[in-house]
Amino acid sequence: MGTKMKPTFNFYFADEPQYATIADRAWLANALRAYRKHANRYELRKLGTHWYTVRTRGGDAVAVIST
Numbered sequence: 582m583g584t585k586m587k588p589t590f591n592f593y594f595a596d597e598p599q600y601a602t603i604a605d606r607a608w609l610a611n612a613l614r615a616y617r618k619h620a621n622r623y624e625l626r627k628l629g630t631h632w633y634t635v636r637t638r639g640g641d642a643v644a645v646i647s648t
Contacts (some may be wrong), residue, residue: 587594587606590609591647592644595643604646622638632646
């Protein structure tokens with residue numbers, strides 16, 4: 582039996598992808614919970630499997646979380 586590896590996620594801002602960093606799984610889980618909990622502050626969009634964007638309401642910066 583093979584072991585299924587969990588994906589490694591990157592976090593970066595859409596206009597600065599050259600500064601992407603590997604997101605710690607615990608930090609990422611906590612951040613996604615916070616974005617969902619505070620839907621009045623953040624717009625979290627799931628664009629596909631392992632691909633999200635986060636934008637502050639009324640803001641221009643877009644954060645990308647992807648594999």
